[in-house]
Amino acid sequence: MLSIPFSSHQIDLIVIGGSAGGIQAMSELLEGLPANLSAAVTLVLHMPPNRPSLLPDLFGRRCKLPVKEAEDKEPIMPGTVYLASPDYHLLIEPERRFALSCDEPLNFSRPSIDMLFESAAMAYRTAVLGIVLSGANSDGAAGLTAIRSAGGLGWVQLPSEAQAAAMPIAAIDRAGADSVLTLGKMTELLASAHTAAKETNA
Numbered sequence: 001m002l003s004i005p006f007s008s009h010q011i012d013l014i015v016i017g018g019s020a021g022g023i024q025a026m027s028e029l030l031e032g033l034p035a036n037l038s039a040a041v042t043l044v045l046h047m048p049p050n051r052p053s054l055l056p057d058l059f060g061r062r063c064k065l066p067v068k069e070a071e072d073k074e075p076i077m078p079g080t081v082y083l084a085s086p087d088y089h090l091l092i093e094p095e096r097r098f099a100l101s102c103d104e105p106l107n108f109s110r111p112s113i114d115m116l117f118e119s120a121a122m123a124y125r126t127a128v129l130g131i132v133l134s135g136a137n138s139d140g141a142a143g144l145t146a147i148r149s150a151g152g153l154g155w156v157q158l159p160s161e162a163q164a165a166a167m168p169i170a171a172i173d174r175a176g177a178d179s180v181l182t183l184g185k186m187t188e189l190l191a192s193a194h195t196a197a198k199e200t201n202a
Contacts, residue, residue: 011039011153012127013076013092014190015120017113017143019046019135021163023055025183026133027062030081032187035064039129041081042070042120044090044111046135055083072100084111091119107139117143126151131186133157135167144175153178155186 018025022045033041045055060067063081070082076096084090089101089111099119106112113132117140120128130147132140134157148154156177159165172180181189 010127011129012078013120013124014039014041014129014131015044015117015143015147016041016131016133017044017117017135017140017167018133019109019113019137019139019164019167021134022046023058024134024163025157027059028183029131029133029187030059030063030065030067032184032191033063033065033081034191036079037065037190038078040076040078041065042076042084042090042092042116043081044084044113044116046109046111046139047086059083070098070100072098074098084116087111089115091115092123093119094123096123107137109137109139113140114143118146121146121150121152124150124152128152129155131155131157132168132171133183134162134164136164137166138170138174140167141170141174144171144177148175148178155179155181157186158182 056067065081067081069085070090087110089103091099091101093099117130128147130144132144144154154177156168156171158180159168161182162168
């Protein structure tokens with residue numbers, strides 16, 4: 001269960017990172033999101049840099065929310081799923097707009113999960129939920145540490161369920177987690193927490 005219920009801990013942004021095995025994990029997670037989700041969702045998935053991303057179409061077919069690639073200086077809107085573009089770091093500015101960066105890869109990756117998570121922690125503080133999914137390196141561990149240090153929530157996919165367990169294990173070892181969950185439990189909690197928050201605010 002959530003250590004801090006959404007009904008008393010407003011979440012405005014959900015940031016999700018993954019690498020090897022991440023497409024399948026993100027697809028399952030996105031498919032379970034409710035159509036009336038009030039938070040924005042932002043995804044970083046390690047991808048080959050020199051080809052167009054097919055992920056907006058792939059995820060858009062399975063998700064009840066609109067799915068698009070984030071654009072530089074674009075305001076972050078609730079109820080929308082944003083994807084990092086190939087070969088660009090995706091950052092969040094204090095004004096809660098996106099910024100794209102061509103800075104050097106971090107952890108051999110561009111886009112970097114850590115850079116998204118760390119900038120989200122600065123912009124959203126307690127109102128962000130970070131989720132680390134399947135992957136074969138340690139990207140995301142430092143970013144999840146920043147989110148939890150700022151008072152936000154951190155979830156990690158159950159390592160034994162992940163196609164590649166290295167990323168979830170690194171996140172747990174370095175950042176800890178408010179919850180270590182299967183994908184099914186994550187979608188269940190997001191849907192029920194969202195409903196509970198709506199009922200509380202009604």
